Amino acid sequence: xxxxxxxxxxxxxxxxxxxxxxxxxxxxxxxxxxxxxxxxxxxxxxxxxxxxxxxxxxxxxxxxxxxxxxxxxxxxxxxxxxxxxxxxxxxxxxxxxxxxxxxxxxxxxxxxxxxxxxxxxxxxxxxxxxxxxxxxxxxxxxxxxxxxxxxxxxxxxxxxxxxxxxxxxxxxxxxxxxxxxxxxxxxxxxxxxxxxxxxxxxxxxxxxxxxxxxxxxxxxxxxxxxxxxxxxxxxxxxxxxxxxxxxxxxxxxxxxxxxxxxxxxxxxxxxxxxxxxxxxxxxxxxxxxxxxxxxxxxxxxxxxxxxxxxxxxxxxx
Amino acid sequence: xxxxxxxxxxxxxxxxxxxxxxxxxxxxxxxxxxxxxxxxxxxxxxxxxxxxxxxxxxxxxxxxxxxxxxxxxxxxxxxxxxxxxxxxxxxxxxxxxxxxxxxxxxxxxxxxxxxxxxxxxxxxxxxxxxxxxxxxxxxxxxxxxxxxxxxxxxxxxxxxxxxxxxxxxxxxxxxxxxxxxxxxxxxxxxxxxxxxxxxxxxxxxxxxxxxxxxxxxxxxxxxxxxxxxxxxxxxxxxxxxxxxxxxxxxxxxxxxxxxxxxxxxxxxxxxxxxxxxxxxxxxxxxxxxxxxxxxxxxxxxxxxxxxxxxxxxxxxxxx
Numbered sequence: 001x002x003x004x005x006x007x008x009x010x011x012x013x014x015x016x017x018x019x020x021x022x023x024x025x026x027x028x029x030x031x032x033x034x035x036x037x038x039x040x041x042x043x044x045x046x047x048x049x050x051x052x053x054x055x056x057x058x059x060x061x062x063x064x065x066x067x068x069x070x071x072x073x074x075x076x077x078x079x080x081x082x083x084x085x086x087x088x089x090x091x092x093x094x095x096x097x098x099x100x101x102x103x104x105x106x107x108x109x110x111x112x113x114x115x116x117x118x119x120x121x122x123x124x125x126x127x128x129x130x131x132x133x134x135x136x137x138x139x140x141x142x143x144x145x146x147x148x149x150x151x152x153x154x155x156x157x158x159x160x161x162x163x164x165x166x167x168x169x170x171x172x173x174x175x176x177x178x179x180x181x182x183x184x185x186x187x188x189x190x191x192x193x194x195x196x197x198x199x200x201x202x203x204x205x206x207x208x209x210x211x212x213x214x215x216x217x218x219x220x221x222x223x224x225x226x227x228x229x230x231x232x233x234x235x236x237x238x239x240x241x242x243x244x245x246x247x248x249x250x251x252x253x254x255x256x257x258x259x260x261x262x263x264x265x266x267x268x269x270x271x272x273x274x275x276x277x278x279x280x281x282x283x284x285x286x287x288x289x290x291x292x293x294x295x296x297x298x299x300x301x302x303x304x305x306x307x308x309x310x311x312x313x314x315x316x317x
Numbered sequence: 318x319x320x321x322x323x324x325x326x327x328x329x330x331x332x333x334x335x336x337x338x339x340x341x342x343x344x345x346x347x348x349x350x351x352x353x354x355x356x357x358x359x360x361x362x363x364x365x366x367x368x369x370x371x372x373x374x375x376x377x378x379x380x381x382x383x384x385x386x387x388x389x390x391x392x393x394x395x396x397x398x399x400x401x402x403x404x405x406x407x408x409x410x411x412x413x414x415x416x417x418x419x420x421x422x423x424x425x426x427x428x429x430x431x432x433x434x435x436x437x438x439x440x441x442x443x444x445x446x447x448x449x450x451x452x453x454x455x456x457x458x459x460x461x462x463x464x465x466x467x468x469x470x471x472x473x474x475x476x477x478x479x480x481x482x483x484x485x486x487x488x489x490x491x492x493x494x495x496x497x498x499x500x501x502x503x504x505x506x507x508x509x510x511x512x513x514x515x516x517x518x519x520x521x522x523x524x525x526x527x528x529x530x531x532x533x534x535x536x537x538x539x540x541x542x543x544x545x546x547x548x549x550x551x552x553x554x555x556x557x558x559x560x561x562x563x564x565x566x567x568x569x570x571x572x573x574x575x576x577x578x579x580x581x582x583x584x585x586x587x588x589x590x591x592x593x594x595x596x597x598x599x600x601x602x603x604x605x606x607x608x609x610x611x612x613x614x615x616x617x618x619x620x621x622x623x624x625x626x627x628x629x630x631x632x633x634x635x636x
Contacts, residue, residue, distance in 0.1 A: 010547050071550065097554060124548055125529025128536050132525040158525045160518070169512035170522060173505060176555035177526025178533070180562065182545035184501065185534055187568035188490060189541070191575025195486035201477070203534070203541065205487060208449040208475045209494025211531035212442025216495065217502055217524045219445050224506070224520065228499035230327055231441055233388065237414060237585070238493040241578035242500065245570050251504035253565040258508025261558035268554070 001025070003152075004063025006056050006078050007070040008034035011095055013041040014127035015067070016050055018156035022129055025152075033059040060085040065148065068094040068104075072268050075099050076107065083111040091145050093118045093135075097171050098269030101138040101164055114140040118149055121170045122157075124178055131157030132174035136164035168269070172262030180257055185210060318342065320469075321380025323373050323395050324387035325351035328412055330358040331444035332384065333367055335473035339446055342469075350376035377402045382465065385411040385421075389585050392416050393424065400428040408462050410435045410452075414488050415586030418455040418481055431457035435466055438487045439474075441495055448474030449491035453481035485586070489579030497574055498527065 003025055005012040012032050020027050027049035033056045034042060046052050053059060060066060060082045070078060075096050086092070086108060092115065094104055101119045108115035117138035125131050133153040137146045146161060153159035162170065185206045192202030217224055232239040320342055322329040329349050337344050344366035350373045351359060363369050370376060377383060377399045387395060392413050403409070403425060409432060411421055418436045425432035434455035442448045450470040454463045463478060470476035479487065502523050509519030534541055549556040562568075 010550075123526060123529065125526070125533050128529065128532045130525065130529035130532045132522050132529060134522075157529060158521065162518070166514055166518075169509055169514045171554055172512055172558065173509040173514065173519060174522040174526040176548070176558050177505065177523065178530035179545050179548040179555045179559055180501075180505075181527050181530030182534065182541040182548070183559065183562060183568065184497075184571060185531070186541040186545070187571035188494065188497070188575060190568065191572040192486055192490040194572060195489055195576060195579040197483055197486045197490065201479070201483075202490060204475065205449050205451075205491040206494065207531045207534040208447070209440060209442070209491040210498050210527055211535065212440065212445065212447035212449065212474060213495035213498030214502070214524045214528035214531065215445045215447045216442050217499065217520070218528065224499040224503040228496050228503070231493070231496040231499070233327075237488055237578040237581040238496045240581040241489065241493050241574040242496055244573045244577045245497065245500060248566060248570040248573065250567070250570045251500065251507070253562050253567045253570075254501055254504035255508040255511060256561045256565065257558040258505060259512060260561045261554035262512040264554040264557040 001065065002029045002031070002063045004059040004066045005030070005032040006059060006066065006068050006082070008032040008036070008039055008042045008045055008052065009069065010041060010124065011069045011122070012067070013044055014124045014131075015069070015122070015156065016045060016048060018126040018129050018131065019152065020048060022155035024155040031059045031062040056082050057085050060090070064089050065091045065093060065152070068092065068096060070096065072096040072099050072272060075104070075272075079104065079107040083108055086112050086115060088112075088114075091116045091118065091141065091148065093120055093149060095120055095122060097121065097175065098168065098265045098267075099272060100269060101136060103273065105138055105140070116141040116145055118145065119164060119167065120149065120153065121167050121175050122153065123175055126153075126156040129156045131159075132170075132177070133157060133159040134162040134167060134170045135159070136162060136167060168262050168265040169258075171265045172258040172260070175265075176257070176261040180254065181210065318382065319346045319348070319380045321376040321383045322347070322349040323376055323383065323385050323399070324391075325349040325353075325356055325359045325362055325369065326386065327358060327441065328439070329384070329386045330361055331441045331448075332386070332439070332473065333362060333365060335443040335446050335448065336469065337365060339472035341472040348376045348379040373399050374402050377407070381406050382408045382410060382469070385409065385413060387413065389413040389416050389589060392421070393589075396421060396424040400425055403429055403432060408433045408435065408458065408465065410437055410466060412437055412439060414438065414492065415485065415582045415584075416589060417586060418453060420590065422455055422457075433458040433462055435462065436481060436484065437466065437470065438484050438492050439470065440492050443470075443473040446473045448476075449487075449494070450474060450476040451479040451484060451487045451491075452476070453479060453484060485579050485582040486575075488582045489575040489577070492582075493574070493578040497571065502527065 016030055019025050031051040032045055033053045035054050037054060042052055056078060068075060068078060101117050104117050105115055118135055118141050120133055120135035122131050122133040135149055150159050188206035189202040193199055216227060232242060333347055336342050348368040348370060349362050350370045352371050359369060373395060385392060385395060418434050421434050422432055435452055435458050437450055437452035439448050439450040452466055467476050505523035506519040510516055533544060
């Protein structure tokens with residue numbers, strides 16, 4: 001089995017690193033493409049033994065499972081470009097936040113009668129094989145396709161199937177979650193340093209405390225509140241600290257964060273569904289590189305402003 | 318080597334669970350003592366094959382490394398009780414927040430010329446072998462004693478030696494840290510549930526996201542800010558969320574928390590050093606059980622009001 005990635009950025013790098021550490025697939029059976037050869041992640045992918053190309057079409061030809069790992073607004077361009085090259089064996093897995101399975105199927109149906117499409121939301125800790133992934137299955141993808149994806153993604157962390165309408169909420173929680181955690185550790189370390197600890201030790205202890213607590217919760221049947229109670233001894237240091245957190249509305253800030261990320265995801269999806277992506281969303285230099293690929297014609301990739309990109313008639317200007 | 322625990326509560330339970338999972342010591346070579354047999358952790362310890370006793374003296378006799386895992390204000394009573402039973406081989410490791418090595422040494426010097434004392438601050442994730450532990454070494458403990466403790470504690474997570482004056486700050490950060498994390502996870506799950514996720518899935522995803530991020534940070538040379546940048550794509554969902562966190566002073570709340578826990582720890586230490594612990598701090602029923610132990614006399618355990626507990630003359634009752 002070969003795996004391809006359209007895109008060679010952070011997510012691709014993280015997934016490849018995780019997959020190869022897990023041993024589920026050898027790097028030489030992985031192809032990644034990007035018109036942007038200057039990306040630092042592209043260099044790292046090359047070093048890992050991944051086949052790197054500037055041609056998305058080449059990636060499609062070299063793969064069975066094809067991950068779409070580009071930014072949401074790029075997806076329509078990519079689908080137009082690779083549509084003609086999709087074959088029956090291909091399983092298309094979109095990782096783009098807010099891009100619906102039906103919008104992808106709609107585009108691919110111009111080229112294939114039963115495109116196998118899945119959608120997943122993962123996160124960067126797949127890099128250390130502790131990712132959190134959910135996926136939803138499109139109309140023409142089978143149970144086995146789901147199992148295959150689950151096998152791949154389970155090798156790099158937690159993975160479960162969900163109904164597609166939950167994916168935006170998952171984005172807000174575990175998709176963006178690592179960013180909340182990095183911010184928290186930075187702040188905890190600041191607290192430690194304020195009270196006299198050297199920075200390195202403070203970062204280490206803060207991250208270790210979070211990791212240990214998360215591990216305890218995952219391994220336990222108990223409610224997080226119960227585990228919190230177990231740590232907070234009467235009149236002790238911990239309950240004093242908890243009080244100041246509650247006074248500042250700590251919990252509320254985190255609920256706000258999950259909500260904001262989820263809402264923004266839905267916003268991006270809505271903008272895409274409105275089918276009015278400005279071609280200014282894609283750099284002219286990038287577009288030029290794409291157009292220079294063999295097999296890609298100007299009519300295969302829409303370049304005019306205000307064109308409906310997801311409409312079946314997009315080929316006809 | 319045998320390990321003993323004075324105290325059979327949350328911490329003793331967590332350490333025993335971690336040590337036995339790590340295979341560094343067999344449960345039958347561990348003894349734990351507490352006058353309170355009703356604690357739920359006591360039943361768990363028994364189930365694990367630990368020797369449980371109500372006699373602190375017995376736990377002392379049966380161990381080489383002796384952890385003091387009781388609340389800070391109980392420490393003086395315990396030291397008075399077991400002081401006469403400490404031998405050359407004993408390594409005393411206090412886990413009590415805010416109790417200084419020198420206060421313990423002072424007490425034990427009534428009974429021995431060179432008591433080997435160490436102090437550690439650990440946390441409950443030792444139970445899943447992902448603890449964070451620091452320790453400081455007392456006047457008479459050797460480098461080998463430090464290495465022995467480090468070996469034990471490293472089997473259940475991160476462990477490093479520090480200067481004793483950093484331990485209160487560590488308490489504020491990684492000692493209390495899991496409580497901050499559990500609170501955060503509860504809130505993150507609430508957020509997920511608000512946006513439509515089932516509770517179980519929300520808890521699972523939140524915990525997995527924190528775990529993964531923490532692991533990335535530990536495995537990386539990069540600054541947390543750098544890792545945060547990498548997750549935040551331009552105009553994307555994450556940066557929108559982060560803005561709200563910053564607007565609400567999220568970072569500041571965490572700094573406040575670490576500070577508050579550290580300050581409270583120092584307060585507790587100060588109260589103890591003032592040497593004015595009221596015996597009202599210990600339950601009469603508990604004290605009664607302790608006094609019923611063979612070898613314990615009323616004079617060896619201070620029972621009157623306002624007795625100076627850390628004073629060398631505490632064996633003499635004030636009347």
